[in-house]
Amino acid sequence: MIETQNLTKRFGDILAVDRLTLKVEAGEVFGFLGPNGAGKTTTIRMLTALISPTSGDAAVLGCEIGREDGQIRRQVGILTESPGLYDGLSAERNLEFFARLYEVEDIAEQVERYLRMLGLWDRRAEAAGTFSKGMRQKLAIARALLHEPQVLFLDEPTSALDPEAAHMVREFIASLKQEGRTIFLCTHNLDEADRLCDRIAVFNTRLLALDTPTDLRRQLYQRTVVFHLSQVEPRFVELVRGLPFIRTAMETEGKLLVALDDPERDNPTIVRTLVEAGAEVQFVGELRRSLEDIYLKLIKEEHQG
Amino acid sequence: MDKIWVIMRKEWAEVFKNRFVLFTVAFLPLILVALPLILLQITGSSGDVSGLSATDMPARFSELCGEMSEGECAQYFLVSQFMLLFMLMPLAIPVTIASYSIVGEKTTRTLEPVLATPVTTLELLAGKALAAAIPGVSVTWLGFVVFAFGAQLIATSPAVVARLTDPLWLMAIFVVGPLLAIASVSVAVMISSRVNDPRVAEQLSMLVILPLLAAFFGQIAGFFFINERLILWMAVALVLIDTGLLAFATQLFQRETILTRWK
Ligand SMILES: Nc1ncnc2c1ncn2[C@@H]1O[C@H](COP(=O)(O)OP(=O)(O)O)[C@@H](O)[C@H]1O
Ligand SMILES: [Mg+2]
Numbered sequence: 001m002i003e004t005q006n007l008t009k010r011f012g013d014i015l016a017v018d019r020l021t022l023k024v025e026a027g028e029v030f031g032f033l034g035p036n037g038a039g040k041t042t043t044i045r046m047l048t049a050l051i052s053p054t055s056g057d058a059a060v061l062g063c064e065i066g067r068e069d070g071q072i073r074r075q076v077g078i079l080t081e082s083p084g085l086y087d088g089l090s091a092e093r094n095l096e097f098f099a100r101l102y103e104v105e106d107i108a109e110q111v112e113r114y115l116r117m118l119g120l121w122d123r124r125a126e127a128a129g130t131f132s133k134g135m136r137q138k139l140a141i142a143r144a145l146l147h148e149p150q151v152l153f154l155d156e157p158t159s160a161l162d163p164e165a166a167h168m169v170r171e172f173i174a175s176l177k178q179e180g181r182t183i184f185l186c187t188h189n190l191d192e193a194d195r196l197c198d199r200i201a202v203f204n205t206r207l208l209a210l211d212t213p214t215d216l217r218r219q220l221y222q223r224t225v226v227f228h229l230s231q232v233e234p235r236f237v238e239l240v241r242g243l244p245f246i247r248t249a250m251e252t253e254g255k256l257l258v259a260l261d262d263p264e265r266d267n268p269t270i271v272r273t274l275v276e277a278g279a280e281v282q283f284v285g286e287l288r289r290s291l292e293d294i295y296l297k298l299i300k301e302e303h304q305g
Numbered sequence: 306m307d308k309i310w311v312i313m314r315k316e317w318a319e320v321f322k323n324r325f326v327l328f329t330v331a332f333l334p335l336i337l338v339a340l341p342l343i344l345l346q347i348t349g350s351s352g353d354v355s356g357l358s359a360t361d362m363p364a365r366f367s368e369l370c371g372e373m374s375e376g377e378c379a380q381y382f383l384v385s386q387f388m389l390l391f392m393l394m395p396l397a398i399p400v401t402i403a404s405y406s407i408v409g410e411k412t413t414r415t416l417e418p419v420l421a422t423p424v425t426t427l428e429l430l431a432g433k434a435l436a437a438a439i440p441g442v443s444v445t446w447l448g449f450v451v452f453a454f455g456a457q458l459i460a461t462s463p464a465v466v467a468r469l470t471d472p473l474w475l476m477a478i479f480v481v482g483p484l485l486a487i488a489s490v491s492v493a494v495m496i497s498s499r500v501n502d503p504r505v506a507e508q509l510s511m512l513v514i515l516p517l518l519a520a521f522f523g524q525i526a527g528f529f530f531i532n533e534r535l536i537l538w539m540a541v542a543l544v545l546i547d548t549g550l551l552a553f554a555t556q557l558f559q560r561e562t563i564l565t566r567w568k
Contacts (some may be wrong), residue, residue, distance in 0.1 A: 011565065039362070045564065048421055049560075050417070050421060050560055050561070050564055051560065051561045051564055051565060052422055052561060070423055073421060073423045074423045078418070078421045080414070080418050080421070082414045082415045083417045084413060084414040084415040084416070084417055085413075085415065086315070086319055086413070086415055087413065088318075088319050089318060089319060090323040093318065097311065097315045098419075098422065100308070100311040101306075101308060101311065101419065101422035101423070101424045102422050102423065103314075103423065110497070140418075143418065281329060
């Protein structure tokens with residue numbers, strides 16, 4: 001559905017997107033996760049034929065960007081970062097205008113369908129300027145769907161919304177997934193990506209990781225156990241590191257940090273080994289890294305690297 | 306073509322909700338049509354025209370009067386000053402509409418979703434330009450028709466009326482007017498790409514009226530007089546200027562430029 005090969009965009013000296021290569025399958029909800037300024041919007045703009053890449057290639061629905069832009073625009077829907085509605089025009093008039101530009105066949109029917117679907121039908125005659133942020137976002141989503149695009153690009157659909165409105169929008173995205181549309185979801189919200197997406201790309205100018213949430217979580221949630229010892233001697237570290245189930249072991253700030261997959265099963269062995277070697281174990285606890293920590297680590301490593 | 310019309314209708318629905326735009330579009334023609342008629346009325350009925358003798362007029366103007374009596378010539382001179390002011394309409398109205406329609410969309414960020422549709426940038430530009438130019442031109446034409454009929458009713462001398470609707474005026478209104486509208490829309494597009502406040506864009510774009518005002522005062526001061534040949538040259542020059550301005554505006558009005566360089 002979407003394929004990019006070394007897609008790159010520069011703005012003068014600023015490298016906004018660096019050799020992005022990825023593939024999004026049909027019917028997939030693809031999370032594009034990255035901090036502000038990561039280049040998410042720039043990527044979406046390239047993939048929706050709004051701006052052209054500096055180098056590299058991309059194809060959406062089999063149409064190459066730069067060559068079949070008209071075709072791409074006709075077949076994809078986009079929810080831009082800001083809703084961009086005509087505040088002076090009614091909700092209905094806003095949608096009608098875009099339906100005409102998208103060459104929708106049955107304008108009245110499609111407009112009604114999506115106004116109803118997003119719960120805006122009763123307020124269709126009211127000016128978009130009078131709507132709450134959540135309603136505006138819904139109207140913008142309706143606009144992105146009018147022409148029944150097979151691929152939908154959503155640029156931070158919930159970032160400006162209060163929790164309740166964000167929840168509603170997420171529910172709606174989940175329902176779109178049921179309809180089998182391919183969705184490219186940009187977000188800086190991990191939790192949102194985790195809940196909605198089939199796969200997640202962690203991105204900050206470059207692609208940092210790309211996997212299913214489960215596999216990412218496995219990496220991200222790799223468990224770490226903290227052993228507080230009265231004295232951390234190097235031989236204790238060596239000893240623990242020698243155990244077969246240990247991924248890493250190291251001393252930090254007077255504590256022994258051990259990463260392993262199944263602490264419930266293996267902690268007793270570690271404790272026994274340490275005690276037998278003469279270590280005094282004061283506490284054993286788990287260091288749970290949140291998704292956020294790991295994500296931030298990825299981003300930070302990227303900056304240092 | 307279809308989409309140009311769709312865009313024009315949307316522009317009108319939006320921009321005419323703005324009181325300031327509405328005011329400019331309605332008020333300017335009212336003033337500019339009413340004033341010369343009032344002037345005709347006063348000078349025609351009170352016989353004061355004779356008081357305004359040939360000595361008060363720039364000497365060379367009398368040459369233009371041909372067979373007209375001195376009074377008629379004076380009256381013609383007075384009212385003919387307004388022909389240039391009439392040209393304010395095709396300049397100021399499109400500038401106002403275009404500034405609000407382009408800068409307005411820029412600040413509300415509505416341009417991006419529009420650019421994401423299959424509309425071509427040329428259709429979008431044409432839609433916006435025509436939405437700005439057409440009211441300016443039609444109001445000018447309408448204003449002139451009202452003025453011509455009014456003059457017919459008020460003016461005592463048929464010679465004066467005849468002069469006010471001769472080819473010189475017709476060409477000014479019906480040929481130079483639209484050409485000026487095109488120029489002012491192009492200038493408004495250029496200014497709008499750089500400015501984030503529609504009022505500022507409008508005021509800066511209004512600089513297009515400076516040459517007109519220069520011509521106006523030049524004529525009053527008697528440096529030159531608008532005649533057929535001058536109008537013809539103006540038209541030719543404007544065709545060239547418009548071509549250049551339009552090419553430049555079109556260049557500015559590209560998807561990528563709008564999204565990444567319009568600040
Ligand atoms: N038009 C532009 N001109 C110059 N730099 C830009 C432009 N658009 C984006 N950038 C830069 O490119 C980088 C990525 O921006 P963006 O794609 O908006 O990030 P995101 O959407 O992930 O927050 C940022 O450093 C931003 O400053
Ligand atoms: Mg962004």
